[in-house]
Amino acid sequence: MTERLVALVLLTGCVAYGRASQDIQLLFGAEFSPFNARTFPWFLAWSGGLLSLGILVFPGSNSRDPAFAGLAWKPALFLSVLVVGYALVIPFTGFFVASFLFLSAAIISLGERRLMVFVPVAIGVALGLFLILNTLLGIYLDDPLLRTLGVN
Amino acid sequence: MIDGILIGLGTAFTPINLMLVMLGCFAGTFIGTLPGLGPITAISLMIPITYGLDPSSSLILMAGVYYGAIFGGSTSAILINAPGVASTVATSFDGYPLAQKGQAGKALAIAAYASFSGGTISAILLLVAAPSLAKLALSFQSPDYFALMLLGLTAVSAFATRGNTLKALFMAVLGLMLASVGQDASTAVARFTFGIPDLMDGLNLLLLAMATFALAEGLLVVLERRKDSADLSGVTSRLGSLKLSREEVREIAPTIGRQSVLGFVIGVLPGAGSTIASFLAYGTERNMASSEKQKEFGQGSIRGLAAPEAANNAACSGSFVPMLTLGIPGSGTTAIMLGALLSYGVSPGPRLFIDNPAVFWSVIISMYIGNFVLLILNLPMIPYISRLVSIPQRVLVPLILYFSIIGVYLVSFSTFDILLMIGIALAAIILRRLDYPMAPLILAFVLGGLMEENLRRSLMLNDGSISFLWQRPLTLAIMLATLAVLAIPLVRVVKTASGR
Numbered sequence: 064m065t066e067r068l069v070a071l072v073l074l075t076g077c078v079a080y081g082r083a084s085q086d087i088q089l090l091f092g093a094e095f096s097p098f099n100a101r102t103f104p105w106f107l108a109w110s111g112g113l114l115s116l117g118i119l120v121f122p123g124s125n126s127r128d129p130a131f132a133g134l135a136w137k138p139a140l141f142l143s144v145l146v147v148g149y150a151l152v153i154p155f156t157g158f159f160v161a162s163f164l165f166l167s168a169a170i171i172s173l174g175e176r177r178l179m180v181f182v183p184v185a186i187g188v189a190l191g192l193f194l195i196l197n198t199l200l201g202i203y204l205d206d207p208l209l210r211t212l213g214v215n
Numbered sequence: 216m217i218d219g220i221l222i223g224l225g226t227a228f229t230p231i232n233l234m235l236v237m238l239g240c241f242a243g244t245f246i247g248t249l250p251g252l253g254p255i256t257a258i259s260l261m262i263p264i265t266y267g268l269d270p271s272s273s274l275i276l277m278a279g280v281y282y283g284a285i286f287g288g289s290t291s292a293i294l295i296n297a298p299g300v301a302s303t304v305a306t307s308f309d310g311y312p313l314a315q316k317g318q319a320g321k322a323l324a325i326a327a328y329a330s331f332s333g334g335t336i337s338a339i340l341l342l343v344a345a346p347s348l349a350k351l352a353l354s355f356q357s358p359d360y361f362a363l364m365l366l367g368l369t370a371v372s373a374f375a376t377r378g379n380t381l382k383a384l385f386m387a388v389l390g391l392m393l394a395s396v397g398q399d400a401s402t403a404v405a406r407f408t409f410g411i412p413d414l415m416d417g418l419n420l421l422l423l424a425m426a427t428f429a430l431a432e433g434l435l436v437v438l439e440r441r442k443d444s445a446d447l448s449g450v451t452s453r454l455g456s457l458k459l460s461r462e463e464v465r466e467i468a469p470t471i472g473r474q475s476v477l478g479f480v481i482g483v484l485p486g487a488g489s490t491i492a493s494f495l496a497y498g499t500e501r502n503m504a505s506s507e508k509q510k511e512f513g514q515g516s517i518r519g520l521a522a523p524e525a526a527n528n529a530a531c532s533g534s535f536v537p538m539l540t541l542g543i544p545g546s547g548t549t550a551i552m553l554g555a556l557l558s559y560g561v562s563p564g565p566r567l568f569i570d571n572p573a574v575f576w577s578v579i580i581s582m583y584i585g586n587f588v589l590l591i592l593n594l595p596m597i598p599y600i601s602r603l604v605s606i607p608q609r610v611l612v613p614l615i616l617y618f619s620i621i622g623v624y625l626v627s628f629s630t631f632d633i634l635l636m637i638g639i640a641l642a643a644i645i646l647r648r649l650d651y652p653m654a655p656l657i658l659a660f661v662l663g664g665l666m667e668e669n670l671r672r673s674l675m676l677n678d679g680s681i682s683f684l685w686q687r688p689l690t691l692a693i694m695l696a697t698l699a700v701l702a703i704p705l706v707r708v709v710k711t712a713s714g715r
Contacts, residue, residue, distance in 0.1 A: 069649055073385065080392055080407075087399075087406050097679025100399040100406060103667045107392050114385040121709070123379045123650075130648045139438040139644075142612075143637055146430075146620055150633035153624070162617065169613030173437065184610055188617065202267075202625060 065130055066122035074115040081108030141172050157206035162189035219346070219568065223576025226271050227584060235268075235276040236581050240588045241596075243283020248291050249611070253300035254284035254548045255654070256432055259424040260615075262555055263622035270559040271574045275581040277552050278535075282334065282585045285489065285531055289326045289524060294319060302489035302527040305497040309512065309519035316515055320455040325517055326524045327594045328459075329471050333525035334586035336475035337482070337532035341579055344483070345568070349540040352565035357672040358683040360543075362693035364666045367543050369697050370484065372655045373704050380704035382651045390656040393418055394663020401671060413631040420554035422632055423660055425619045426639035427653045433615040434644055436608055457594070467521040470500055478526030482533020488546040489530035496526030532582055539563055539575060543662065547654030550661040557661075 084104035093099040145168055153161040166185035175181055196202040226232060239261070246257040257280045265273035288303035293310035306326065313322035355363075372383035396407045397417025408414040435441075459467075474496040481492035500522035501512045512519045534545045542564030544550040556563055561571055568575040623632050643653060673683040685691045 066649060069645065083407060088404055090402050090404065093402070096675075097677075098671045098674045100402050100404045102674075103670065104392070104395050104406065107388055107395065111385060111388040111392065114381055114388060117381045118385060121381065123381060134438045135440050136438065139434050142434060142437060142616060143641060146616065146637045147634060149620060150630040150637075154630060162621070166613050166617055169616060170610055173609035173612060175607070175609045180610070184614075188614065192621065196625070 067119055070115050070118040070122065074112060074119060077108050077111035077115055081105065081112065084108055138172060142169055145169055145172070157208055158204045159189050159193055159206050160208055162192070219572050219576045220342070220580070222572050223578075223580040226573045226577035227275065227580040232272055232275050232577065232581065233584065235272055236279040236584050237588050237592065239276045239279020239281075240283040240286075240585055240592070243280035243285075244287035244290070244589070244596075245283075246280075247284030247287025247300065249287075252284075252432060252615075253288060254281050255424065255551060255657070256428045257281075257284040258548060258551050259421065259429050260618055260622065262421050262424075262551070263625050265555060266626070270556060270561045270571070271577045273555060273559060274552065274574060274578045277555065278578055278582055279585045279588070281531055281548060281552075282330075282528070282582070282589060285527060286327070286330055286589050289330070290323065293322045293326060293520075300490075302493050302530075303523075304490075305493040305523035306520060306527075308497065308523075309514070309516045312513070312515035313517075313520065317455050318515070320457045321459065321517075322520060323594065324457040324459060325463075325467065325520050327590055329467065329521040329524035330528040331586045331590040332471045333475040333478055333528035334532060334589075335583065336472070336525075337479040337529035338579065338583045338586070340476070340479045340529075341532050341536060341582070345536050345540050345575075345579065348536060349565045349568050352541050355541070355565065355689075356687070357669045357676070358687060358690045359693065360541075361666060361669040361673055362684065362690045362697065363541060363543055364662050364669070366693050366697040366700065367537070367545060368655065368659055368662065369700050371546065371658050372652075373700050379650050379652070382649075383655050386646075386651055386653065387655040387659040390659025391663045391666065393423065393656075394660045395667070400664055400668060411631075413629055413635075418635075418660075419623070419626060419632065420551070420558070420657075420661060421626060422623045422636050423639065424551050424554075424657060425623050426636040427643040427656065429615060429619040429622075430636060430640040431643040431647065431653075433612050433619065434640060435647070436612050436615075438644065441608065463517055467517055470518045470521045471525040474500065474522045474525040475529040478529030479533040481526070482530030482545070483536045484545065488534060489527035492530035492533075493523035493527040496522040528586075535578065535582075539567060539578070540565060542567075542665070544658060547657045550654075550658040554661045 081104075084101050084107075087101050087104070089099050089101065145165055149161055149165040152164065156164075163185045166188060167181050170181040170184065193204060193206065197204055227236075242261065243254070243257050246252050246260065247254065258277050261277060261280050265276055268276065285300065285302060288298055288300040289306045289310070292298035292303040292307035293314050296307050296311040298304045298307050310322045310326065313319070368387045369384075372387050373380055394417070396414055398404065398415060399406055405415060477496055477499065478489070478492040481495060482489065497512075497519060500518055501509055504512070504516075504518060508516070508518065534549050536545075538544045538549040538553055542553070542562060544553045553563055556574075561567070561574060620633050620636065623636055624630075626632075647653065674681075677683045677686075683690065684694050
């Protein structure tokens with residue numbers, strides 16, 4: 064059932080891709096050319112559509128049946144939210160604070176509550192990487208906190 | 216050729232490149248030893264480091280990581296029966312029983328010697344085959360390239376997962392679709408950008424590789440509640456002797472020789488790769504053995520261990536042949552390397568060894584150095600590497616996630632890329648759980664631009680007719696090979712469905 068549902072989603076995606084390919088703007092006269100910016104995507108939409116239709120009819124074998132039972136969704140989704148949070152926070156806090164917060168929260172969420180483990184790991188990795196990138200490789204990273212502390 | 220070898224030696228033997236080979240082998244072994252993490256993840260995680268290096272050094276580092284990851288995968292296959300990558304599954308058939316008999320040290324040594332010999336023999340074959348093929352490839356035209364890319368994608372899809380060819384083919388098409396996002400290369404018209412400026416340059420290969428492999432793998436470890444590999448340190452404390460007797464050496468030497476050649480040939484074929492090479496080597500070796508020796512296979516046969524190890528390492532070198540000479544990668548791993556090279560402004564292909572001889576030859580020479588490094592440095596360091604592997608998942612997973620996202624962020628400094636990455640990673644997790652392979656997606660993504668360009672040229676020259684697919688004998692031969700590769704698994708799909 065899940066196999067067919069996903070195949071249906073993929074088929075819908077291919078139809079949408081094919082539809083969007085016809086909205087690609089063409090240069091003057093390009094529609095009369097044997098090959099233009101729409102040709103390859105149009106061919107791909109058809110290929111993808113036929114293949115997803117094939118999967119819908121012949122779903123094939125799955126090594127995990129059922130595919131989504133008994134999985135630890137909560138911690139995995141929490142980590143995904145942390146990644147999103149990292150992306151949203153980094154422009155405001157800078158590299159070091161965002162990295163420290165991400166690593167600490169991720170390690171704690173997976174069950175490591177010892178301060179003497181997650182704090183040194185988070186600080187060590189964030190600071191170490193910052194110094195390698197900034198000092199050794201010359202990649203500028205904006206970090207208000209470390210700048211104030213005179214690290215860079 | 217002598218000039219080329221000298222250029223390669225000069226480049227590969229610089230202190231920085233020697234250090235990079237060692238670093239690559241060590242990092243690759245470490246990551247490869249972690250169950251579930253293979254060469255693609257290892258190389259993806261290394262790409263951000265390579266941006267500060269010149270193309271030769273970058274490729275040298277990535278080649279070292281590739282070898283190291285394969286070797287690392289063998290280590291976990293032998294010690295805890297948990298192959299890090301599919302190509303080391305066959306290694307566990309006899310490696311793990313040997314370890315259970317208290318001969319883990321011997322098993323690791325056989326794996327190291329077989330890998331070293333396989334790598335060495337194939338490096339020599341590569342030295343001969345690559346320039347010859349590159350010269351031949353200079354006569355290739357657009358239709359031939361298009362057909363060859365079609366063959367590569369079809370072969371990777373056909374061999375990716377047994378019984379799921381349709382899914383693999385769909386992933387290849389999806390990779391091509393993702394490659395079409397951004398400005399059209401020939402007309403600069405925006406395609407599928409939906410008015411988002413971040414998509415104008417298209418998707419980044421590193422982003423896609425990190426999202427589908429490193430980030431997705433890290434999340435899958437949590438999702439599937441995979442256990443820590445902490446028991447590995449216990450196994451390594453009782454490794455036993457690393458020495459082999461003269462009889463044992465005599466027994467495995469011919470095996471290593473023939474399976475190295477077989478592995479190299481399989482590796483050169485687009486899509487086949489080290490997994491098929493290792494299983495084929497194991498199978499042929501068992502069939503060649505006497506009935507008495509055949510009984511030992513699966514119980515701790517040293518020939519059964521040496522055969523897949525020699526073959527998978529030789530196949531790794533073999534897979535560089537189509538990438539370096541034709542600019543067409545034969546596997547997901549070499550696809551990422553090709554993508555990285557393209558981003559440095561180097562175009563692999565038949566002109567690579569004329570335009571960039573330092574890149575071409577130094578990679579070949581560094582493969583040989585990499586094999587030495589693995590044998591001399593990595594083998595004695597296995598107990599220490601195993602201890603590193605014992606880092607608990609609750610610390611290791613956040614680090615993998617962190618290095619994945621920071622690797623992508625450092626390239627573009629765009630938070631949009633991180634958000635896109637997590638979206639792709641979640642989609643990849645769903646697809647991976649349903650046995651949709653990721654390697655065809657990556658390969659197709661890398662080849663997408665080149666494929667469209669060659670199709671465009673071919674169609675323009677033929678007034679829109681697809682007769683270019685059979686006009687030249689070479690194109691026709693490649694297309695027939697593609698149809699043959701496609702037909703076998705599709706017939707199987709229909710047969711299975713009608714048998715239900």
